[in-house]
Amino acid sequence: MPSVSYIFRQLCTHGLIEPLPEQSAVYEPTMRIQRLLREFQREQVLSTPKVLRGHLEQIETDRERLRTFGETGSQSGAIRTLERLGDEMEEIRRISRHNREAILNHVAALRAQTKGISVKDRFDVVNEMMDDHIHPLKELASTSGMAEDQFSQLDTVLGHVQKAFAHAPAVLRELLVTQARLRRVRRRVFQNFESARDEVLPLFNEQKHSTRLVRGASQLLQAVHRAGPDVLRLPERLRLLRINIRTVFDDDAMRSFLLDMRAYTPAPPDPISDHAADAPPVALPRRAELIAQIVQACPIDDVMARLVDQFADADTSHVLAAYRYVLQSNELHVSFDATPCTYPHGLYLLEAPPARVEAAELTAV
Structure with a gap:
């Protein structure tokens, strides 16, 4: 086994170690060896x-x-x-x-x-x-x-x-x-x-x-x-509000309203009307009956206007259902105008292009 002095001379000869600056008895690895050791140690x-x-x-x-x-x-x-x-x-x-x-x-x-x-x-x-x-x-x-x-x-x-x-x-x-x-x-x-x-x-x-x-x-x-704390000017910067409540209700209008409410007496309710006296609702004719009426009245320049007049007292949903029956019927031929019109019915405004209706048999001929 080689001696320590031999190993030391070999390290110096091959440039693996060198003395510290201004020292002769203390040695350190050269930078090349230090770099290699750091590579091994992942430093x-x-x-x-x-x-x-x-x-x-x-x-x-x-x-x-x-x-x-x-x-x-x-x-x-x-x-x-x-x-x-x-x-x-x-x-x-x-x-x-x-x-x-x-x-x-x-x-x-x-x-x-x-x-x-x-x-x-x-x-x-x-x-x-x-x-x-x-x-x-x-x-x-x-x-x-x-x-x-x-x-x-x-x-x-x-x-x-x-x-x-x-x-x-x-x-x-x-x-x-x-x-x-x-x-x-x-x-x-x-x-x-x-x-x-x-x-x-x-x-x-x-x-x-x-x-x-x-x-x-x-x-x-x-x-x-x-x-001191006043130098921070917190009330000014934070916009702190101060509310003074003098009475329970500080609003004169609210106080007057509540006083009036104390003397309020509700009026008697309206009498209940007899259900039998009410006018019976207008019913929508059957589909076949409605189509037969339209075919008999053909040609019709504006079928929506006719339906609105015919069912003026009926529910708006009846008018729309009748209009759908007309559009889906094979016995009628429908053609539309380009400009839409507005048809008032009850509380609603119905908007649709005027539809001209003719009997399908006449149109085929």
Whole structure:
């Protein structure tokens, strides 16, 4: 089994550990190893958008190099540049994913922490997250932002280079891989930004509202402490009403009415009339009898006018029933005028186009 000193020398030789700044006896893992350990432990660290901007600027530099290699036909230079572009895009995707996961974890922890932190401190944390990450990421990930601009230009250059190296299989293979990486990173950067924004924005609005309430209540309490409760002018602002009731009834008109009601004596009711003395209601003739009367009276220019006159003392429902009998009869031919007329009957006004009625036999002849 190797000794501890041998393992320690190997770690230093391969650059896995290094001494702390201005110390020689305390060592720490290098940033590369720390990043690898965080990957294993699923610990995300928020990176500022400036880091993403640096990778996007490097993509711009490599894109112009790739354009030059396409014009000169350098296959080796194109392959090296494509590999660097792939590394940069994968790093952008990794940072974007870690930022999203870190923001989600921060928001979840902040929601779970209900004690030990004031409303103002909670709002400051969320506000810093919005200012340092969400707003800058929005500028980068928007359709007119730097990321989409660089990705769009890179996509165009990759298309031109693909035509230039149409007969170079090694370059074409690397080009296809780079184009696939480009499509994935464009999709992931936007999705990760939306996910982080949708998680932080509701919490930001909630904490902003709570902070305003707390700040307003604090200012009111300070004002009351200095100048007393009258400084709030509550009656004026709340429109408080004061009602003075002098007597049970404060309305002279109501009092006069009630006094008159005390001396009110109802009049005797009307005598009950003899039911036998009432005129018998007009009955609707049978359907066959009614149709026979109409056929005998044909032609009739306006059958509704005739029915209204014939059943002037009957119920309006009888008039409508008789009109329906006429319209549905096979022994009659009905034609309508274009302009409707109004027929008063009892308490109702019946509106219908004038209907001319003729006997069906005469019409057929």
